[in-house]
Amino acid sequence: MTEKPPKKEKIPRQPMPEQDSQIRKRNFEEVPLGYTKELAVKEAERCLQCKKPSCMEGCPVSIDIPGFIKSIKKGDFAKAVRKIWERNALPAVCGRVCPQEIQCEGKCILGKKGDPVAIGNLEKFVADMEREHGNGELPPKSDPTGKRVAVVGSGPSGLTVAGDLILKGHEVTIFEAFHKPGGVLVYGIPEFRLPKEIVYSEVNTLEKLGVKVECNTVVGKTVSLDELFEQGYDAIYVGVGAGLPRFLDIPGENLIGIYSANEYLTRANLMKAYLFPEYDTPLARGKDVVVFGAGNVAMDSARTAMRLGADRVRIVYRRSRDEMPARSAEIHHAEEEGIEFFLLTAPTRFLGDKNARLTDVECLRMKLGEPDESGRRRPIPIEGSEFKLECDLAVIAVGAGANPLLTKSTEDLKINKWGYIVADPETGKTIKKGVWAGGDIVTGQATVILAMGAGRKASDSIHQYLAWGW
Amino acid sequence: MFEILERQDMADGTVVLNEISAPLIAEKAEPGQFVILKANETGERIPLTMADTDPNKGTITIIYQIVGKSTALFKSLQVGERFQDVIGPLGEPTHIEKLGTVVCVGGGTGVAVLHPITRGMKEIGNHVIAIIGARNKDLLILEDKMKAASNELHVCTDDGSYGHHGFVTDVLKDVLEEEDVKLVVAIGPVPMMKFVCSVTEKYKVKTFVSLNPIMVDGTGMCGCCRVSVGGKTRFACIDGPEFDGHEVDFDELMQRLQAYKEQESVAYEKFLHE
Ligand SMILES: Cc1cc2nc3c(=O)[nH]c(=O)nc-3n(C[C@H](O)[C@H](O)[C@H](O)COP(=O)(O)OP(=O)(O)OC[C@H]3O[C@@H](n4cnc5c(N)ncnc54)[C@H](O)[C@@H]3O)c2cc1C
Ligand code: SF4
Ligand code: FES
Numbered sequence: 001m002t003e004k005p006p007k008k009e010k011i012p013r014q015p016m017p018e019q020d021s022q023i024r025k026r027n028f029e030e031v032p033l034g035y036t037k038e039l040a041v042k043e044a045e046r047c048l049q050c051k052k053p054s055c056m057e058g059c060p061v062s063i064d065i066p067g068f069i070k071s072i073k074k075g076d077f078a079k080a081v082r083k084i085w086e087r088n089a090l091p092a093v094c095g096r097v098c099p100q101e102i103q104c105e106g107k108c109i110l111g112k113k114g115d116p117v118a119i120g121n122l123e124k125f126v127a128d129m130e131r132e133h134g135n136g137e138l139p140p141k142s143d144p145t146g147k148r149v150a151v152v153g154s155g156p157s158g159l160t161v162a163g164d165l166i167l168k169g170h171e172v173t174i175f176e177a178f179h180k181p182g183g184v185l186v187y188g189i190p191e192f193r194l195p196k197e198i199v200y201s202e203v204n205t206l207e208k209l210g211v212k213v214e215c216n217t218v219v220g221k222t223v224s225l226d227e228l229f230e231q232g233y234d235a236i237y238v239g240v241g242a243g244l245p246r247f248l249d250i251p252g253e254n255l256i257g258i259y260s261a262n263e264y265l266t267r268a269n270l271m272k273a274y275l276f277p278e279y280d281t282p283l284a285r286g287k288d289v290v291v292f293g294a295g296n297v298a299m300d301s302a303r304t305a306m307r308l309g310a311d312r313v314r315i316v317y318r319r320s321r322d323e324m325p326a327r328s329a330e331i332h333h334a335e336e337e338g339i340e341f342f343l344l345t346a347p348t349r350f351l352g353d354k355n356a357r358l359t360d361v362e363c364l365r366m367k368l369g370e371p372d373e374s375g376r377r378r379p380i381p382i383e384g385s386e387f388k389l390e391c392d393l394a395v396i397a398v399g400a401g402a403n404p405l406l407t408k409s410t411e412d413l414k415i416n417k418w419g420y421i422v423a424d425p426e427t428g429k430t431i432k433k434g435v436w437a438g439g440d441i442v443t444g445q446a447t448v449i450l451a452m453g454a455g456r457k458a459s460d461s462i463h464q465y466l467a468w469g470w
Numbered sequence: 471m472f473e474i475l476e477r478q479d480m481a482d483g484t485v486v487l488n489e490i491s492a493p494l495i496a497e498k499a500e501p502g503q504f505v506i507l508k509a510n511e512t513g514e515r516i517p518l519t520m521a522d523t524d525p526n527k528g529t530i531t532i533i534y535q536i537v538g539k540s541t542a543l544f545k546s547l548q549v550g551e552r553f554q555d556v557i558g559p560l561g562e563p564t565h566i567e568k569l570g571t572v573v574c575v576g577g578g579t580g581v582a583v584l585h586p587i588t589r590g591m592k593e594i595g596n597h598v599i600a601i602i603g604a605r606n607k608d609l610l611i612l613e614d615k616m617k618a619a620s621n622e623l624h625v626c627t628d629d630g631s632y633g634h635h636g637f638v639t640d641v642l643k644d645v646l647e648e649e650d651v652k653l654v655v656a657i658g659p660v661p662m663m664k665f666v667c668s669v670t671e672k673y674k675v676k677t678f679v680s681l682n683p684i685m686v687d688g689t690g691m692c693g694c695c696r697v698s699v700g701g702k703t704r705f706a707c708i709d710g711p712e713f714d715g716h717e718v719d720f721d722e723l724m725q726r727l728q729a730y731k732e733q734e735s736v737a738y739e740k741f742l743h744e
Contacts, residue, residue, distance in 0.1 A: 221558070279512045
């Protein structure tokens with residue numbers, strides 16, 4: 001009797017080791033602990049190495065995904081990360097914050113029947129390996145061209161432009177309004193999701209390549225775009241993000257204890273208010289917290305409040321679960337940490353005590369009606385369904401708009417009716433000669449990878465301009 | 471950058487003047503604009519309206535009262551030491567134009583901010599009457615400079631230890647009775663500005679005030695500095711800091727300034743202890 005060879009067993013998707021939810025909900029350390037080499041190789045082995053990889057179609061910057069996964073399978077992590085770098089300079093960031101479930105992983109063929117390859121986890125793994133154990137070798141730089149480029153804003157789109165153009169031999173200076181570079185990556189996204197170490201190490205690499213970073217420079221106030229040209233810059237990239245908080249416009253919004261998500265997260269992350277009084281910036285530590293909105297910003301605010309010692313944190317959202325725009329991993333993590341969801345609920349007014357401190361928010365129940373312009377079913381208030389939620393802290397995370405500070409000081413820059421800069425989607429060119437724009441200030445608040453993609457297109461166009469003219 | 475070139479204790483050590491090297495800001499700044507300063511890595515971002523600038527020397531001057539941990543930390547910085555970060559110039563400058571008779575009213579350290587505005591108002595050809603006040607003689611600042619910057623100076627102290635015995639509003643009423651005043655600019659503690667505005671409202675004289683809410687970025691990205699003006703929410707850092715005083719909700723501003731009272735005293739006591 002001959003024994004049948006055992007059938008090759010299907011490897012399941014390797015789960016990401018994580019901090020226990022009950023412990024992590026009170027600390028600011030990163031939630032995922034990262035793959036080990038063994039886990040990474042095992043996960044990489046699941047990839048079918050498709051001839052026509054559909055995952056790549058889902059990636060906004062077309063990373064050679066099967067290519068880098070193949071190198072992981074062979075244990076050549078250094079080669080894997082270099083493969084990613086060809087298309088994406090910040091894999092340690094993207095592996096952590098991209099909405100993979102609607103991008104690469106959403107398109108992975110394995111996802112049709114089971115779980116897709118954990119592309120994001122693998123991307124994070126190789127980037128972390130390189131940062132922690134790599135030889136620190138810098139990519140080669142072209143000969144100096146003598147051209148000077150100013151990059152305004154140091155978020156992911158600005159960093160991408162700076163990285164691309166310094167390698168092409170141009171002189172690059174980044175001007176940043178805040179006292180630290182990184183944009184939303186440092187002031188918005190919390191430590192437990194994206195350790196600031198990682199962002200600083202990326203900025204540090206750019207500086208080693210020769211990029212100058214001038215913080216504390218508010219372009220439009222400290223210096224104008226035209227003055228930058230007068231100072232001898234040949235081209236300017238504007239990547240100032242969507243830095244205008246949106247409020248709810250309901251009564252009582254100026255009571256003490258009500259924050260825009262921008263303020264709440266900036267205090268917590270950039271100013272390190274979670275370390276008060278070791279750090280000087282204070283932040284209200286709510287016991288009963290309500291967060292409005294259901295995007296990544298709302299999840300980040302809610303989970304920050306939980307870590308600052310709240311007893312209850314509730315997310316209030318007008319629409320239903322299916323419409324929540326946050327990454328699925330963040331929603332899942334938030335639920336594990338005990339965040340409650342009040343869906344189909346909209347706030348109508350805030351109430352406070354005699355010292356103007358927040359005590360309650362009054363809300364209305366909603367039901368879903370016909371689809372609106374965005375294709376999502378429009379929430380309609382149910383009359384007479386008012387109820388109150390007790391709270392001593394509220395965070396408003398219902399989106400951001402265009403900050404007018406720079407555009408107001410630059411008259412010959414065209415803006416659309418919402419205040420975003422008008423730029424060619426293929427090149428990032430604005431109507432002002434020598435000025436490009438991209439990222440959230442053009443598209444409205446979007447994603448890190450889209451901001452980087454816009455930066456890449458603009459840097460190609462800037463490089464061409466510096467060689468051939470406008 | 472941001473080295474302290476000159477330092478002076480004023481008003482019995484309760485107020486400090488720093489002249490700071492900040493050439494880019496000095497070149498651009500106009501009266502009424504502010505800067506945000508952060509002393510060190512763990513420091514807080516504190517907005518202060520500039521008291522003076524010298525584009526030739528590349529310096530800006532700030533004058534601040536010691537009210538908590540951050541200003542006490544600023545006070546501890548000596549000549550030759552640096553602020554880690556100074557950002558500016560921020561906010562809209564004061565609209566300085568020739569109107570006729572203009573009254574500039576200042577209280578406490580507000581006088582420091584009022585000084586360049588007073589000077590500007592006089593230089594452009596206004597007849598400027600200045601009224602400054604303090605709790606007592608020792609706390610009064612910049613009397614000589616205000617005298618030089620204005621056509622007429624009145625000094626008040628709450629306890630009568632110097633000048634007119636009483637509030638700036640007493641003198642203001644007399645001036646409003648006697649003169650054809652086109653504009654009042656009032657800068658000082660919130661209750662003082664509120665008081666001035668209630669007086670000038672009766673005389674229907676336009677009044678500008680400079681607001682000092684709590685801020686974070688100073689560039690309009692957080693909304694921390696929101697104030698109600700004419701029933702609308704405005705951001706003091708980009709729409710202000712100056713507003714039409716008759717439209718400002720001073721009570722709300724006073725309450726919002728109390729937001730971190732507890733934490734502030736915890737931090738201050740810890741600092742004094744260390
Ligand atoms: C809390 C939060 C969580 C998010 N989570 C995710 C996520 O999980 N995944 C994801 O893909 N996306 C996420 N996003 C969105 C993503 O961060 C943004 O789309 C992206 O950062 C946009 O990049 P940017 O380079 O256009 O601008 P930003 O990152 O906003 O950077 C702009 C920079 O310009 C500076 N600046 C502004 N004005 C001036 C001026 N006048 N002069 C000089 N500098 C100026 C700003 O200070 C800032 O540093 C999140 C956003 C927030 C706020
Ligand atoms: S960059 Fe984002 S979309 Fe592209 S492969 Fe990585 S995780 Fe997927
Ligand atoms: S201080 Fe943040 S918006 Fe004014």
